[in-house]
Amino acid sequence: MTKSNNKENKKRQLTFVLPKIDAGATKERVEGAFEQYRIYLLSVPEQFEPKVTQSFSFVPSSPTNEFRSFTEDAAISKVDYEIEQERYIQKVQRAVNRLSYQERAIIIKRYMNEEDVCDYEIYNDIGMSERSYYRIKKRAFYKLALALRVEVYEQEEGDTE
Template sequence: MTKQLSFLPKIDRVATQKKLEGVLESVRLYRQFGMMREEMKVTPSYEIRYHGPTNDVGKPLEDVAMANIQQSKREEWIKQTSFRIDQFLSRLGNGRAGKDQRNIIIKRYLEDEDVCDYMVYNEIGMSERTYRRVKARVFYKLAFALRLEVYETEETGGNE
């Protein structure tokens, strides 16, 4: 028999889940604390230097400015991602399935306190099996909505 050609690449579920959980954790922390700006040290540090002079000129103001620019770019990205997550959650629908999916993402990943899966499915009133299925489904959708999916790479023998 001939093997059917597949034009769609396969999704690496484990890598996608880790990537999405990392983004959701960053968004949760951003919503909880915001971004902290780096400030310049005003007082000198009186530490003993055991090495000789390096003749390096320190540029603390420039270092702080560069760090804050990078931080503001990251803050803008997290703000956009947070907005896109909110948009996604609002478009899940008002039926039972949409509410369950929305509750899973909000209660497990976006609320202030870090909770475990068993706490969430007990609070929602779901069985563990149903919870796992619904969570996998909404993770798949959210990863595509945020363009965070990770594709499997096929390794060939190199002789083709």
Template sequence: MEQVAMFKLDEKETWRRVEERLESARLYKQFGFIRRESKITPSYSPRFHGNTFAISKPSEDIAIWNVDREEQLQREYEQVIKAVSRLSHIQRQIVEKRYLQDEDVTDIYVYTDLHMSERNYYYAKAKALYRLAFALRLETYEDAT
């Protein structure tokens, strides 16, 4: 009988995706949503393709994109805040200070501010980010092939 192979977590990609989502949440909290605007002046450029008979509606496309993107960012921000609130106290402090504050701070600032050793800080940070990855469904797995 063949043994079932477990999926192996791609740690680097998972870590990158969680940090990217946290950075996106921080920027949304800090700046809000910046809407796209349509161009008023025409840009003349040669178009080398056949007729597609598609009607271009740039103002409508931009309006739809603005509404959809704002809803998506709001939903992602709320998911991040909800997931962070469910972490343990020290993990929540690490994530909030390192990723969700208004200014970009370094790890050394955070672990000295929290009166932690470097080793304990990185252990708690790794646990927090992996818990967030699973809570936000951002984990990625390596191919088994």
């Protein structure tokens, strides 16, 4: 290879374009993730509770001699759901813990407490200007979207996906 080809290859390797993130759609997804977080903290679904109604039926043995009742299925589903719930809660908490102190304070006060509070209450409470608050919150959302893998990328012209 010649020196000019070598330099040309290095330039090509160093120049790459990162996809742009759609801020509005990404914000909606992060807020949705926090809504799911709150729901998981509060809920144990009724559909996984076993039914306690008496019924009599003849159940022929299966070829594998395996027998599972609705109660067993409900218990397994409930345990699976609780495991999924716990993993999701831990995933969100780990992502929030990776934020800076100010970002973490804003996110916890706004989205992770049981009480619904408005943005203006938070920035007044922590003594921050409105502009700084929204700038820090936007940066925190960007980091959380990447950590939770819920970011939405802008479509390039010509992309049909």
